Amino acid sequence: MSYRRVSDQPPQRRILRTQTAGNLGSDPILDSEVVPSSLVEIAPILRVANEVEASNKRVAYLCRFYAFELAHRLDPQSSGRGVRQFKTALLQRLEKENVTTYEGRKKSDAREMQAFYRQYYEKYIEALQNAADKDRAQLTKAYQTAAVLFEVLKAVNRTEDVPVSEEIMQAHTKVEEQKQLYAPYNILPLDPESGKEAIMKYHEIKAAVSALRNTRGLPWTKDHGNKVNEDILDWLQLMFGFQKDNVENQREHLILLLANVHIRQIPKPDQQPKLDDRALNEVMKKLFRNYKRWCKYLGRKSSLCQTSGDMVACHSDFGEVVTGQKRLVAAMTLLG
Numbered sequence: 001m002s003y004r005r006v007s008d009q010p011p012q013r014r015i016l017r018t019q020t021a022g023n024l025g026s027d028p029i030l031d032s033e034v035v036p037s038s039l040v041e042i043a044p045i046l047r048v049a050n051e052v053e054a055s056n057k058r059v060a061y062l063c064r065f066y067a068f069e070l071a072h073r074l075d076p077q078s079s080g081r082g083v084r085q086f087k088t089a090l091l092q093r094l095e096k097e098n099v100t101t102y103e104g105r106k107k108s109d110a111r112e113m114q115a116f117y118r119q120y121y122e123k124y125i126e127a128l129q130n131a132a133d134k135d136r137a138q139l140t141k142a143y144q145t146a147a148v149l150f151e152v153l154k155a156v157n158r159t160e161d162v163p164v165s166e167e168i169m170q171a172h173t174k175v176e177e178q179k180q181l182y183a184p185y186n187i188l189p190l191d192p193e194s195g196k197e198a199i200m201k202y203h204e205i206k207a208a209v210s211a212l213r214n215t216r217g218l219p220w221t222k223d224h225g226n227k228v229n230e231d232i233l234d235w236l237q238l239m240f241g242f243q244k245d246n247v248e249n250q251r252e253h254l255i256l257l258l259a260n261v262h263i264r265q266i267p268k269p270d271q272q273p274k275l276d277d278r279a280l281n282e283v284m285k286k287l288f289r290n291y292k293r294w295c296k297y298l299g300r301k302s303s304l305c306q307t308s309g310d311m312v313a314c315h316s317d318f319g320e321v322v323t324g325q326k327r328l329v330a331a332m333t334l335l336g
Contacts, residue, residue, distance in 0.1 A: 038080035042067040048148040052116070058101040059116045059149075062109055065094055066152045110162035113153040120146060121171045129178075136182065136189065136197065143179040150175070188252050192228045206273035208258035211280070211327060212251070233331050242335045250334040257283050280326050287333050 035043050049063035068090050071083070078084040105112060124142045128135065150172045157164055181191045187199070190209070194200050200209075212231040224238060233254075237247045262269060262279035269276040295302045 036075075036080050036082040036086050038075050038083060039071045039086065041074065042070050044144065044148055045070070045152070048145050048152075051145060052120075052149075056112070056116050057097070058105050058109070058112055059152075061094065061097040061101045062113060062156055063148070063152050064090065064097070066155050068094060069155070108160060108162070110153075110157045110160040113149070113156050114165060114168055117146070117149050117153050117168055118171070120149060121175070125175065134193070134196075136193065139178075140182040140184060143175055143182055146172075146175045147179060186249075186252055188255060190229070190251065190255075202259070203273065204259040204263040205255065207262055207269075207275040208255040210273045211258065211275035212255065212331070214327075232328055233335070236328070236332055236335060240332075240335075246335060250331070254283075254331055254334055257286075280330070284326055284330055287330055 035046070045063055045067040049060045049067070052063070053060035068087065071087055071090070075083045078087055107115070125139075125146060128139050128142055150168075153168070154164065181193060183191065188194075188205070189197050189200065199205060209231075212233065213229060215230060215232055215235055218232070218235045220235065221238065227234075231251065233247050233251045236242060237244070258275060258279055261282045262276050265276050265278050269279075292302055
């Protein structure tokens with residue numbers, strides 16, 4: 001799969017065109033947004049290749065070559081739908097680009113990747129971080145691009161047996177830390193920097209977020225490391241092992257449910273970041289309406305509940321459940 005880029009001649013690949021027979025034309029257009037479903041993991045790499053091509057064609061080539069290697073590992077037999085044609089088109093493009101970009105390079109591919117990563121970090125990421133008015137969208141994209149570049153850099157360095165410099169490792173560590181804070185989102189940005197976003201300034205959103213972040217009384221594990229803006233869904237994930245993406249989606253879902261009901265209350269709640277108890281009761285009723293109907297239809301007693309110590313015992317009156325437990329029950333219902 002990989003080769004050593006150390007000779008004076010353009011390197012030869014071990015993957016031959018006969019392994020991915022087919023012909024899509026002399027100038028195939030590779031769209032990073034339209035890759036075979038079995039190769040979806042390479043889409044971000046091709047997207048970065050397209051992004052950096054204007055700045056450094058050799059780096060763009062290395063990104064595409066890494067994407068090709070990854071595609072071959074994901075589907076070595078090219079058995080997935082459209083995979084054989086896609087890999088053939090990509091290989092044809094790589095053969096052309098290797099000749100043109102190899103001739104113009106001034107240093108080894110490993111050194112080229114390290115220099116470009118360093119330049120990208122200083123020119124884009126540090127500049128965006130130090131800007132007076134940070135652009136969240138640009139920062140998010142820059143961190144994702146830097147993460148892909150580092151992945152390609154590691155692969156190239158491993159091929160040429162060149163160690164990654166300490167300076168770049170430190171930069172990568174910072175990128176990974178910030179990448180967690182500037183994660184992509186659907187509607188609500190919920191990272192520590194989200195307070196500056198317009199949607200997070202609405203009183204009903206603040207009230208719902210504040211209610212979920214009230215974790216007083218929850219028994220965290222001893223080895224648990226506190227993180228910024230933890231909420232009851234983080235606690236449920238820690239205790240019951242819910243999937244990370246599920247937790248993130250349902251957190252946003254529950255916040256929007258609570259906020260929408262909160263703002264519709266009559267008389268209007270105070271303009272304070274405190275959730276109206278009526279809103280929580282109404283959301284609970286909506287979540288369990290179908291369950292209660294089935295209990296009635298089957299002639300069974302509902303398992304919804306009043307407080308008994310730290311547990312939720314059987315009773316159908318939501319008003320008897322303390323507010324903190326109602327939030328937990330609502331969150332767990334959505335996660336389950």
